[in-house]
Every structure is written in structure tokens, then in C-alpha cells.
Amino acid sequence: MKKRRITVFDIVLLILMIGIIIVTLYPFLNILAISLNDATDTARGGLHIYPRQFTWANYQEIFGGRNNLWSAFGMSVLRTVVGTVTGIIASTMLAYTLSRRDFIFNVPISIILVITMFVSGGLIPEYMLIRELGLMNNFLVYILPLLLSAFNVIVIRSFMDGIPIALTESAKMDGANDFTIFWKIIIPLSLPVVATISLFLAVQQWNSWFDTYLYARGNANLSTLQFELMKILDNTNIQSGDVTSANAEIIAGQTNPQSIQMAITIIATVPILLVYPFLQRYFVTGLTLGAVKT
Amino acid sequence: MSKNLSPVTPQSNMPVAPTINQAGKKGKQPKRSPGEKNGWQRLKNQKALLLMSLPFVIWLIVFRYLPVFGWTMAFQDYQPQNSFFEQSWVGLKHFRDLFNEPTFYRALENTIGMGILGLVFGTLAAITFALLLNEMRFTKFKKLTQTVSYLPHFVSWVIVANIVTTMLSISGPVNNLLTSIGLVDSPINFMARPGMFWGVVTAAEVWKSTGWNAIIYFAAMAGTDPQLYEAAKVDGASRWRQMWHITLPSIRPVIIVLLILNIGNLINIGFEKQMLLGNNIVSERALVIDLYALNYGIGMFRYSFGTAIGIFKSVISVILIVIANSVAKKVGEGRVF
Numbered sequence: 001m002k003k004r005r006i007t008v009f010d011i012v013l014l015i016l017m018i019g020i021i022i023v024t025l026y027p028f029l030n031i032l033a034i035s036l037n038d039a040t041d042t043a044r045g046g047l048h049i050y051p052r053q054f055t056w057a058n059y060q061e062i063f064g065g066r067n068n069l070w071s072a073f074g075m076s077v078l079r080t081v082v083g084t085v086t087g088i089i090a091s092t093m094l095a096y097t098l099s100r101r102d103f104i105f106n107v108p109i110s111i112i113l114v115i116t117m118f119v120s121g122g123l124i125p126e127y128m129l130i131r132e133l134g135l136m137n138n139f140l141v142y143i144l145p146l147l148l149s150a151f152n153v154i155v156i157r158s159f160m161d162g163i164p165i166a167l168t169e170s171a172k173m174d175g176a177n178d179f180t181i182f183w184k185i186i187i188p189l190s191l192p193v194v195a196t197i198s199l200f201l202a203v204q205q206w207n208s209w210f211d212t213y214l215y216a217r218g219n220a221n222l223s224t225l226q227f228e229l230m231k232i233l234d235n236t237n238i239q240s241g242d243v244t245s246a247n248a249e250i251i252a253g254q255t256n257p258q259s260i261q262m263a264i265t266i267i268a269t270v271p272i273l274l275v276y277p278f279l280q281r282y283f284v285t286g287l288t289l290g291a292v293k294t
Numbered sequence: 295m296s297k298n299l300s301p302v303t304p305q306s307n308m309p310v311a312p313t314i315n316q317a318g319k320k321g322k323q324p325k326r327s328p329g330e331k332n333g334w335q336r337l338k339n340q341k342a343l344l345l346m347s348l349p350f351v352i353w354l355i356v357f358r359y360l361p362v363f364g365w366t367m368a369f370q371d372y373q374p375q376n377s378f379f380e381q382s383w384v385g386l387k388h389f390r391d392l393f394n395e396p397t398f399y400r401a402l403e404n405t406i407g408m409g410i411l412g413l414v415f416g417t418l419a420a421i422t423f424a425l426l427l428n429e430m431r432f433t434k435f436k437k438l439t440q441t442v443s444y445l446p447h448f449v450s451w452v453i454v455a456n457i458v459t460t461m462l463s464i465s466g467p468v469n470n471l472l473t474s475i476g477l478v479d480s481p482i483n484f485m486a487r488p489g490m491f492w493g494v495v496t497a498a499e500v501w502k503s504t505g506w507n508a509i510i511y512f513a514a515m516a517g518t519d520p521q522l523y524e525a526a527k528v529d530g531a532s533r534w535r536q537m538w539h540i541t542l543p544s545i546r547p548v549i550i551v552l553l554i555l556n557i558g559n560l561i562n563i564g565f566e567k568q569m570l571l572g573n574n575i576v577s578e579r580a581l582v583i584d585l586y587a588l589n590y591g592i593g594m595f596r597y598s599f600g601t602a603i604g605i606f607k608s609v610i611s612v613i614l615i616v617i618a619n620s621v622a623k624k625v626g627e628g629r630v631f
Contacts, residue, residue: 229456
């Protein structure tokens, strides 16, 4: 077979793709540069992807100064860890019972689960429910409403369907009960899908801000990194929108808010970047699994 | 592709444990295997399974079904301090109020407008990107491009909104670029122009999700029969013609299915982008139905009114998906349902 020639077409394509990479990455690098640059120097403008006057001051400001973000950072980490662990335990347990064809309630529970993919009560009824349950300004509001998603359960179940039933059968012969089978056989064999769904859950938890806004605004201890960032964004929006606002001058009088804002943005992004290689590896599995079964 | 999407139902061909098979058959006299005789015994044996699923069934009912029951609020003058039986029923009053409210039509217009823009440009961008990626020869670079392109999907809208406002600010990179190449004389304040808001939201959306949305098209393209390309090459078809006449037609079913699904979601564009990117100046263009429900329903404690908005949205969504589905059926393409 003759070797394919590199044509003009390929070169144009290559340039286009480089363009796409730049458009995707430049904003992140620009923000990183601003966050690591001296605030007054940044105001001069013209900063690109590397800082002109390198400084850690903006980060020190966040974690040491007035805007103490340790608590928000800790809350973000806490909700991510607790939410992911509880979420994955709940999803795998339910998925396992549904993967057992002999389970007497298999069909009714499957139906109850699948319906939730198509019907939802909407914003206001959910808000009322959270209120009625007394979850307002309670840490559990980060965990309970996000415990299960029908889609995740179905993805996990379809993976478990692929595990040879003989393994379960022989364990049963040896006298193992269903919970032991789940914990000792099914979970270790389902690790790829468990990893995928855990990563999705973790990203979802880490990125959430609206539940804080709606349900936990009244408790400063429950504020998260994303929510703090959202508040700053809201402030700057007001500034850029309303030039005559006296508020704007007061805020501008403090340290350059843009640098702080960018530093927080970076801190909220870095964990995603850290798990990104794993996300990369697993999410295609998750996606294709989902595509096949739904 | 459509074949891959509809697998055999697992129930039909799953090997079932022999003991269970016997217990399940009612008419036949089962062999006496202790403990598997009747449903009650079976239930007892499946205690563990029951314990492992029951809490989550309760969870589903509380967190997923109770809110649906909350739709009744839309037909009452709901007072939170009263019990369900003490509420006064008002029929369709809140829906009438809704349809008499000019703000509602503005919210509807904004929702549909941004929904259509997002759908058109989002789909076009994803298909184009997948096509280009599919044509790439340099394998390593191809992988790199794909990896980078997913990245924005995984960061939150809060971060994307931060990025967008920074990039589009008066002294930001976009304005610098535009002025330096002489496209505009003075910097544009993108975030403070109501007329530009839909465009800003659409651009942000395209930036965030093109790479991710392209995955499914890209995967579909990988399934194209290589012989088709060989034959086209023999006939002297250029790369462009191959893309147009082979690659695109081969992913047509996928495009149609995704279009139907997305049209059904046209009105469910959410509120995150609009809430985070919007400000007072552009609010008339940023108000979408969900924000409207949020402002009135929770902000002004008009719970019944807010619920009515939610119901209206669900009804429109169902209508849209039925229409899209039947149109696809008429033109002889694969349907979703």
C-alpha cells in the first residue's frame, strides 16, 4: 500500500486544530497569569499567558487576608468526598439488586426508577420539599437530593449484567449471602464503572453552586468555593453594568478584585485538572455504556 | 448506529439461575428444593436484596415523586402554613394570570431564542469539529486536540462565566484583538449590550460543550465502512466530497436522533448561564423561564404561580418532542420513540 501524502488539506486542518486548542486553552492560561501577577501591574492590561510581575500575593490574600476562603474550600472538599462516597454506595447497591433477575421486586423498582428520568417536579415543588424536610441550611442538602440518578444506576447495572452469573452462583453454594456477594464479588469486578461514576459524581459535587445559593445561603459555614466565586462574579457584574454605582468605588478601593477573582477561579479549576487524566480514561467507557443501554 | 442503540433487552436472554427458574414457574410442580417453594419463601431468602433496595425506593418516592405531587400547588392558592386539605382550590387561575403577564412572553421569547441559537450553533459546531477531527492524519495530535477539547465541559458554569466576562471585558483579550486588527475603533462592552446577550450566551455554550458534544458524532463516524472511502477514491472523489457524500450521510441517523432529543429540550435550557452572565443592564434579554419561575415563585413567595410556570414548561417540552418525532417519522428517518 502506498503511503498517504501530506496535502495542503492536511496542513489547513492542522492549523485549524491548533486554533481550536488555543481558543480552548488561552482563557485558562490568561487567568492563571492574572492570578499570579501583581494586581496593580495587571491593571495596566496586556497580560497574556505568563505573569509579568510574579507574585503569590493574590493567593495569600485569599487564604490569609480578609476573604478567608479556607472554610469555603473545606466545605467544597467535604461535600465532594461525602457526596461521592454516599452516592456511589447508593447507586451500586440499587444497581446490584436490579441486576439480579431473580429479585422479586426487580421489575417494579426498575419501573419506578426509569420513570424518574422523564418526569420531574420542577424548581418550585423541589424547593418546597427541601423546606418541608427541614434541609434548609443543613449540610445534608448537599448530599441527600443528589444521592441517586436513574442514569447512573442504569449505567452501573448494565455493567453488572456483564459479570458471569456463575460467580454469584458458586458464591451462593459456598453459603455467601447477597450482601457478601455484592461487597466481595460484584464491587471488585465493577471497579471500572465504579471509577467512572465516582468521577462524575465528584465533578458534579465540586461544581455545584446553585444548591448553596437556593438552600444554604443562610448558613455561612456551608458556603462553597463555587458559591464564593459566584458572589464575586455577581458583584463585578453589577459593577460592569452600573458605572455610577457608589458600590463599585468601594469595592475598587480594596485590593484589585480581578486578581482575587482569578485566583479563586484557578483554585476552583485545579481539582478538575487533577482528576482530568482519569476522567479522560474512564468517561468514554461510561459514555458508551450509557449509549448502548438507553 | 441505530442498531447499536437498540440492543436486545437483557431480560430476554439472561441466563437465570436454575433454582429460581423452577420456583418461578407456577403451573409446574417444582422439585422440592427447600426455601424456594413460594413467593413468601423467596422474599425471605432475598431479605438482603430487599434491605439493599428499599431505602433507595423510599428515596426515589420522596425526592422524585413527591415534587411531582407538588404540581397540585399550581391549582391552589398555596399557603405553606396550611396542610394539603386546608388549601383553597382555584382551578386554572394561576395559568390565566401567567398568560396575561407581558413579562412571561418576554421570558418565553428569550428562552426559545437562546434555545434555538444554542441548538443550531451547538449542533453545527459539534458536527464540524467531529468531521475535521475525523479527517486528521496526525494521530498523536488528533488525540491531543480531542483531550483538550473536552476540558471546558468539566468546569462549572461559574468558572466559565468568570472566563467569559474576563475575556470579553473592555480591556480583555477579545477587545484587544479586535482593536489591534482594526475591526472595531473602540472596545465593545459586550456584557452591557442587551442586543448581544443571546450571542454571548451562545458563544459561551459553544466554547464549553463543542468538544464534548462532538464525541458521539465522532464515534458514529468511526463506524463508517472504509470500503466506501476506497470506492470513492477510485472514482476520484476529493476529501471534501468524501466528507460530504460519505461521512455526513453515514452519521445522519445519529444527527436526527440527537436533534429530536434536543428539540424536546429546547425550552429546558436552564438558567445557569443566564443567571451567571446576566446583569441589570441586559436583564430584559437574560430573563428565561426558569429565572422567571425562580424570581416569582421563590423570590416573591408566589409558590403556586411558580409551579404553574414549571407545568407550562413540561407541557411545551412534551409537545415539542412529539412534533419533532412525528416530523422525523414523516420524512422517513429513525424515530426516538
